[in-house]
Amino acid sequence: MIRAVIADDEAPAREKLERWVAEQPGMAVVGSAEDGLSVAQCIERLRPDVAFLDVQMPTLSGLQVAAQLEPSSAPLIVFVTAFDEHAVNAFDLNAIDYLLKPYDRDRFARTVQRVRERLQAHQSGARAVAVGRSWAPSCERLLVPEGERLQLIEASSIEWLEADDNYVHVHTATRSYLLRRTLQDLLSQLGEQGFMRIHKSTAVNLGSIGSLTPLFKGDYEIHLRNGRTLRLSRRYREALFARMGQ
């Protein structure tokens, strides 16, 4: 059984998609949402096989939702859009599935067929995630779990990141969040937001660095403005100095 979630803020459009997906043999709608944040929650909780995401939605666009997902575990994504020439060009270039509104049964059936083939080939939504991230290269907000729910925090409010196996602790001034992500992936998502790796398992927001103290063997201590001290390993020293010197 292929499990699908659907997101569109316009009720008629959402209901049409729900109906048509449910009509497909071997497919079921396990969740549907009317905005980006809720569908991200759906995906996180339900771990569907495929997500149909409207590109224009309140809170987070379909592309922004994709950008927040972890590539290897992301569901296949079908973007649905009324009109977005540039996005559609990007979809074409990267062989991402999409539906243009309005669409008919034939076109919908073709898209579903492709989804089935991709699932059989064990493809994930990694490509859609990459397109989402390249589309919004500066992910100014990060989706973090808050109890049972997800919430958006400003990337600039994050002070440092700490890897912990397959999880990352995201530290802000007031609290920490635990994300099931790799540090590498999170840094690639935060992109140009001013984060740098300073150790195998830590990364820091350049804006929260207060001062540096040299240690022996070329290592440094980084003192954050909040008083915390982190270790800068010499492996990452040059890159950090180059960025800070700019």
Place this chain on the structure above:
Amino acid sequence: MNALSRPLSAGIHTDDGATFSPKTSTTLWALWAAFWLLMIGVAIEDQLRNPLTRWWEPFLTEGSSALVSTGWMWLAVRVRGRHARYLDRPLIWFASYLRWLPLIFITWITAVYAIRHGVYAAAGRTYEHPGWGFVVVYESLKITYNTGLWLGVLFGIDSYGQWQLQWRRLLQTQKALAEAQLAQLQGQLRPHFLFNALNTVSALMHTDVARADRLVAALGDLLRISLRSNEHEMTPLAEELRTLELYAGIMQERFRNRVTLDWQIDRTVIDTPVPALLLQPLLENVFKHGVERTVAPVRIQIGARRESGSLEIVVSNSGSTLAPKYRDGVGFRNCRERLAIIYGSTASLFVHNEDGGVAARVSIPLAGTLP
């Protein structure tokens, strides 16, 4: 007068007294100076043929006439702004000046003859002229003749100025209307609106054919309004509200259960002429910023009422506020520009936060657009 029947001049705004360029005044005074120089010249030539008169006498007679006449001319030029509204009704225009003739006769003759007698006396001579009965009749005829001539000149200059001004405003008005039409058309043909509306139809027709049918008809009507070449700058408010209704109806189908509309229209104002296509940009903004960015239900209020000589139109929505760095978009700028062209400073458009939402308020003078 119903502005609809006068689509060309309905959009012309005239400020009292401020409508004439300095160029027309310069032209007028140059002609005036030339006229009096000519009169003095003719008098000097007369004097040359008559050896009994002194050299300064022609200067005195014509000079005193010129001085007093210039006073009256200056007054006429000063008040002409008040009469500008009658430029398209020449009889009334001339009559409004000529009714002062009796006063001019008396003051002119008194002043001019006082000056002449005074100067002659100062020179130890006597100013000799025909009897007072003759003088009054003769000078009155001359004044009437000259006043007629110069009012003709003033009328010509001001009519030309007014014509130019109206022509310029007409061009401005047409340009602004064309821009509004283009904006409207772009709004309707904006891919997001059009394709999403079509998608709503495509979804509805599987569940509710009648509803899908109504939606297609509404979309057709709206596109027809946008494509119609609109040669009238003004349209009754009822027409504008009908366009809003069509647009809102389509949006309501798309965002079902998220939008409620509340119409508060004073029936006595629906025939008031308003600038065509003025209001839709305001409603488009409500959907773009108030509805599409949130899943919470939004209440939209559209109101029109009379308020102390003005027509007040309000388009407001709940649930969103203006960004702190809010700046007017193209739609608002175009609306403001057209209001300014048509009504001058007597109309206004404000957008501001109000009762936890955003309200756009248009105020249009009910007295109409003609001065």
